[in-house]
Amino acid sequence: MALSDWFRIPEKFSTLMIIPVQIVMNFTAMIPFALTWYVGMTNWQPQITPFFWEAQFVGIQNFLKIPGDDLFVASLARTLLIVAVCVPVEFLLGFGQAYVLSRNFRGRQAIRVIAIVPMMMVPIVTGYVFYLMFIPTGPVSSFINLITGRTEPILFFADPNLALMTIMLADIWQWTPFIFLIFISSILALPQDPINAAYVLGASRGYTFRRVMLPMLKTPIMIALILRSIECFKVMELPWIMTQGGPGYSTFTIQMHLYESAFKYLKYGFTNAQSLTIFITMIIIGWYASKPLRGG
Amino acid sequence: MKKISTSKFLSNSILILVIIGTLLFALFPIYWTLTMSLKPAVEWAPAVTHWWPWNPSLENYLPLFFERQTLIDWGVLQGWQEAIPDTAIKSITNSLILGIGGTALSMFIGTTAAYAMSRYKAGGNFMPYLFLTFRMLPPIAIMIPIVIWISTLGLIHPALGMDSHLVMILLYGLFPMPFVIWLMRSFFEEIPKEIDEAALIDGCTPLTTFLRVILPLVKAGLAVTALFVFILNWSDFMVALIITRRLAITIPVQIGLYSTDYGFLYGIMAALGIVALIPTIAFGLLIQRYLVRGFTFGAVKG
Numbered sequence: 218m219a220l221s222d223w224f225r226i227p228e229k230f231s232t233l234m235i236i237p238v239q240i241v242m243n244f245t246a247m248i249p250f251a252l253t254w255y256v257g258m259t260n261w262q263p264q265i266t267p268f269f270w271e272a273q274f275v276g277i278q279n280f281l282k283i284p285g286d287d288l289f290v291a292s293l294a295r296t297l298l299i300v301a302v303c304v305p306v307e308f309l310l311g312f313g314q315a316y317v318l319s320r321n322f323r324g325r326q327a328i329r330v331i332a333i334v335p336m337m338m339v340p341i342v343t344g345y346v347f348y349l350m351f352i353p354t355g356p357v358s359s360f361i362n363l364i365t366g367r368t369e370p371i372l373f374f375a376d377p378n379l380a381l382m383t384i385m386l387a388d389i390w391q392w393t394p395f396i397f398l399i400f401i402s403s404i405l406a407l408p409q410d411p412i413n414a415a416y417v418l419g420a421s422r423g424y425t426f427r428r429v430m431l432p433m434l435k436t437p438i439m440i441a442l443i444l445r446s447i448e449c450f451k452v453m454e455l456p457w458i459m460t461q462g463g464p465g466y467s468t469f470t471i472q473m474h475l476y477e478s479a480f481k482y483l484k485y486g487f488t489n490a491q492s493l494t495i496f497i498t499m500i501i502i503g504w505y506a507s508k509p510l511r512g513g
Numbered sequence: 514m515k516k517i518s519t520s521k522f523l524s525n526s527i528l529i530l531v532i533i534g535t536l537l538f539a540l541f542p543i544y545w546t547l548t549m550s551l552k553p554a555v556e557w558a559p560a561v562t563h564w565w566p567w568n569p570s571l572e573n574y575l576p577l578f579f580e581r582q583t584l585i586d587w588g589v590l591q592g593w594q595e596a597i598p599d600t601a602i603k604s605i606t607n608s609l610i611l612g613i614g615g616t617a618l619s620m621f622i623g624t625t626a627a628y629a630m631s632r633y634k635a636g637g638n639f640m641p642y643l644f645l646t647f648r649m650l651p652p653i654a655i656m657i658p659i660v661i662w663i664s665t666l667g668l669i670h671p672a673l674g675m676d677s678h679l680v681m682i683l684l685y686g687l688f689p690m691p692f693v694i695w696l697m698r699s700f701f702e703e704i705p706k707e708i709d710e711a712a713l714i715d716g717c718t719p720l721t722t723f724l725r726v727i728l729p730l731v732k733a734g735l736a737v738t739a740l741f742v743f744i745l746n747w748s749d750f751m752v753a754l755i756i757t758r759r760l761a762i763t764i765p766v767q768i769g770l771y772s773t774d775y776g777f778l779y780g781i782m783a784a785l786g787i788v789a790l791i792p793t794i795a796f797g798l799l800i801q802r803y804l805v806r807g808f809t810f811g812a813v814k815g
Binding site: 224225226227228230231232234235237238241242245246248249250251252253256269313314317318320322326328329330331332333334335336337338339340341342343345346347349350352354355356358359390394395398399402405406422436437440443444447448451453454471472475476479485488489492493495496499500503504507 | 520524527528531532535536538539540541542543545546549557558559560561562564618621622623625626628629630632633635636642644645646647648649650651652653654655657658659661662683684686687690692694695696699700702703718719720723733734737740741744747748750751764765768769777779782783785786789790793794797798801
């Protein structure tokens with residue numbers, strides 16, 4: 218069997234193309250993933266037993282303890298709220314921006330780069346800058362006072378709702394460009410024939426958008442929503458830097474809880490059990506959410 | 514006639530409104546970072562809002578590129594500022610090496626796999642989803658075992674252990690890979706299958722079909738995906754914080770070092786944030802020419 222067969226016969230070529238990803242996945246992800254399951258079923262705490270194989274195997278006991286962890290339940294609900302607010306807002310802003318800015322106009326290239334600049338900012342810097350913007354003497358508070366005539370500065374980080382809102386704003390600012398980038402490339406890549414045909418036949422802009430463009434954009438819409446929801450669920454750096462989860466626990470997200478439970482309280486076994494519970498729940502939700510995509 | 518010009522006026526004003534909104538919304542925090550990097554320490558969190566730097570200076574940029582001792586010799590550092598960490602040069606070069614290396618690795622394995630999944634249905638409908646689930650795992654859950662695994666490998670050779678560039682490139686190739694597979698698969702799906710069939714009939718092998726026919730058609734998709742993966746790697750904090758110690762630290766970890774025992778050095782953080790924007794913006798400008806309308810236009814007729 219000649220070596221060059223691998224490049225010539227479609228079935229073999231298909232196998233060849235999938236080999237690199239298999240190697241990397243198996244060596245760097247699958248072994249750690251198996252370890253995650255094992256550690257999740259032990260009561261490993263590194264300050265008691267330094268090595269994980271010395272820890273006591275407790276089976277599913279860790280999983281049974283999870284509903285009793287109030288902070289876990291509360292921070293999970295809060296993170297879901299953040300996702301439920303941020304993702305739709307980012308989607309509407311990014312999609313609208315992409316639809317309008319995909320037109321031909323002078324200076325379009327510059328505007329399109331400026332629109333994706335927020336995503337390029339390192340998230341920690343975003344956290345610090347948004348913190349400095351929302352402090353009582355920062356520009357946001359001053360601007361609102363200038364317009365409304367209030368004289369007292371607004372204490373954004375002292376009010377639980379306002380603090381959560383600033384974190385959502387920072388997330389929306391940072392990640393709207395991701396949606397924009399996906400849709401500007403998808404809208405520009407759409408075949409022009411059907412769209413032009415619709416215009417020639419006298420369809421209005423709105424009708425063409427609804428009946429011709431939207432069906433063709435179904436896949437990118439699903440992908441953008443799913444990827445963004447998964448990533449938004451992992452929000453951690455922004456609240457960590459801006460509020461440290463405060464005031465109280467009002468901006469404490471699930472990833473911060475997992476991080477503290479692992480690296481502050483050193484409950485490695487229990488943390489892994491919690492992470493796996495989240496993981497399995499997300500797999501099940503995602504399996505149904507991505508149904509329209511897998512059919513093709 | 515009048516109706517057309519009214520609707521044209523309306524759509525033009527929407528365009529102008531969106532442009533102004535984009536500029537304000539996207540640029541104000543950038544403006545604030547830039548001015549913060551030009552403000553001396555007393556202006557970082559002052560008692561009244563300083564809308565622009567009252568005494569602009571470049572002193573925040575100096576600690577990024579010059580050793581502490583050099584600055585003390587020049588007399589530009591006093592008191593608590595002596596607590597600042599080492600220069601950021603090492604972290605900038607590391608970020609470039611790891612970002613580019615990780616992006617190249619991720620793009621290579623991700624694009625080949627996405628092509629096999631899109632055209633040959635390799636792995637059926639389930640495999641793409643399997644890769645997506647990798648992103649759903651909370652990072653902490655995978656980082657604890659990865660640290661165990663890497664420290665074990667590090668006993669064999671230090672280059673496979675903690676704080677090594679090689680390991681960081683592997684991880685930066687691994688973590689964004691589900692994105693590459695999903696985004697590239699959607700770009701491949703947009704290309705009509707007839708083009709593949711025509712190339713195969715005209716005497717291309719599957720390999721040359723992929724390299725010479727399909728890849729040039731998804732140039733825009735490749736550019737967008739590469740930019741996105743590069744940004745993900747460039748801004749990653751968690752992985753770098755846990756894996757790197759001293760040799761392989763990246764820009765986000767270096768920024769974290771500026772929260773010292775003497776307080777948060779916001780100006781220096783902002784300065785490094787502005788420096789870190791330069792490569793990504795250059796990359797963004799570079800891919801602009803691939804974002805052109807209807808690039809598969811006319812490839813298939815009838």
